[in-house]
Amino acid sequence: MSELAVAPEVMMPPVSGGIYSEKIAVGGGPVLDFSYVGIDAILEQMRKKAMKQGFELNIMVVGQSGLGKSTLMNTLFKSKVSRKSALEKEKEKIPKTVEIKSISHDVEEKGVRMKLTVIDTPGFGDQINNENCWQPIMKFINDQYEAYLQEEININRKKRIPDSRVHCCIYFIPPTGHCLRPLDVEFMRRLSKVVNIVPVIAKADTLTLEERDFFKQKIREELRANGIDVYPQKEFDEDAEDRMINEKIREMIPFAVVGSDQEYQVNGRRLLGRKTKWGTIEVENIAHCEFAYLRDLLIRTHMQNIKDITSSIHYELYRVRRLHENNTVAARNHPARGIGLNLLSLFYWLTVQYNSGCFSSQITQ
Numbered sequence: 370m371s372e373l374a375v376a377p378e379v380m381m382p383p384v385s386g387g388i389y390s391e392k393i394a395v396g397g398g399p400v401l402d403f404s405y406v407g408i409d410a411i412l413e414q415m416r417k418k419a420m421k422q423g424f425e426l427n428i429m430v431v432g433q434s435g436l437g438k439s440t441l442m443n444t445l446f447k448s449k450v451s452r453k454s455a456l457e458k459e460k461e462k463i464p465k466t467v468e469i470k471s472i473s474h475d476v477e478e479k480g481v482r483m484k485l486t487v488i489d490t491p492g493f494g495d496q497i498n499n500e501n502c503w504q505p506i507m508k509f510i511n512d513q514y515e516a517y518l519q520e521e522i523n524i525n526r527k528k529r530i531p532d533s534r535v536h537c538c539i540y541f542i543p544p545t546g547h548c549l550r551p552l553d554v555e556f557m558r559r560l561s562k563v564v565n566i567v568p569v570i571a572k573a574d575t576l577t578l579e580e581r582d583f584f585k586q587k588i589r590e591e592l593r594a595n596g597i598d599v600y601p602q603k604e605f606d607e608d609a610e611d612r613m614i615n616e617k618i619r620e621m622i623p624f625a626v627v628g629s630d631q632e633y634q635v636n637g638r639r640l641l642g643r644k645t646k647w648g649t650i651e652v653e654n655i656a657h658c659e660f661a662y663l664r665d666l667l668i669r670t671h672m673q674n675i676k677d678i679t680s681s682i683h684y685e686l687y688r689v690r691r692l693h694e695n696n697t698v699a700a701r702n703h704p705a706r707g708i709g710l711n712l713l714s715l716f717y718w719l720t721v722q723y724n725s726g727c728f729s730s731q732i733t734q
């Protein structure tokens with residue numbers, strides 16, 4: 370054997386999962402599978418990167434004063450997030466919200482970090498004249514798109530643009546049991562065009578099961594009749610599987626939720642609930658209310674999709690509109706720019722004519 374020759378066992382990959390895939394031969398020894406490229410390893414690389422970067426989700430809550438918006442957000446955080454802090458602040462009462470306020474929580478679970486931001490809004494539509502009361506909320510949402518756009522078009526861009534865009538707006542419907550109010554229709558009609566709306570029936574413990582089912586059905590009909598496309602929007606279903614899952618959610622919407630930031634001992638377990646004379650309503654128990662479905666939609670099953678739709682649909686619409694506006698204003702303010710564009714079009718037309726041989730044929734004739 371020459372000095373350069375290498376024994377076959379030296380060429381073997383060290384362990385499985387390395388750059389070559391390994392199969393076990395009939396004799397027991399490993400055999401190289403040269404057909405294996407290793408594309409599937411991208412998943413592990415993405416997982417590692419995502420774990421390092423962490424995740425962000427921005428949720429906004431909107432609805433009439435006293436419907437339990439702040440409480441439900443506390444429920445969402447405490448049920449999933451910090452039972453410890455719930456116990457520490459057990460006696461603390463939630464104050465009335467008086468201004469649009471963003472509160473961020475850093476959450477970690479099984480090594481995955483997440484920055485969950487809640488945008489709490491004060492009672493919406495509490496005035497006698499509620500005309501245009503959706504405007505401050507619309508402005509807030511657009512301001513966040515604008516901030517993102519400005520960062521994006523900056524020459525010296527940050528490696529990671531801070532994302533304060535509202536990914537999802539939970540709209541609280543009062544538990545009247547009748548139908549949507551014109552204000553609810555107006556808000557959802559306008560806002561569903563700029564943000565993902567998830568409607569919920571607030572304080573669902575005040576409705577009987579029959580009332581609840583009737584109300585849910587009625588709301589779905591009214592949303593349809595008014596052309597209001599709430600999340601998950603039918604037109605953005607990606608494939609048949611997506612459609613099947615989302616169809617089930619669409620049949621359940623709006624979720625009838627109950628919120629609480631108080632813990633109680635029930636059958637030896639500590640859980641979030643509302644204690645009444647007749648028993649304790651367990652907020653995470655699907656036999657009692659639909660809070661768990663809402664939490665699953667927002668966090669466990671659709672979080673990435675909610676963010677993708679915000680970015681690729683809602684923000685994109687805003688971005689195109691804004692850049693278009695800028696161009697129109699620029700062309701109007703600088704006539705020379707308009708002339709420049711016309712010259713450019715003329716040059717383009719001449720190039721096309723030349724390339725198609727139009728000119729040469731004329732010359733040779």
Ligand SMILES: Nc1nc2c(ncn2[C@@H]2O[C@H](COP(=O)(O)OP(=O)(O)OP(=O)(O)O)[C@@H](O)[C@H]2O)c(=O)[nH]1
Pocket residue numbers: 432433434435436437438439440441463464465466467490491492493571572573574575626627628629643
């Ligand atoms: N019955 C019942 N009461 C609730 C529920 N959620 C909250 N509450 C109570 O309703 C009251 C108002 O709750 P908040 O969370 O402050 O309501 P809000 O919508 O944030 O009110 P504003 O900040 O004024 O807009 C509190 O006493 C809560 O304990 C619920 O699901 N069912």
Ligand SMILES: [Mg+2]
Pocket residue numbers: 438439440464465466489490
């Ligand atoms: Mg509040």
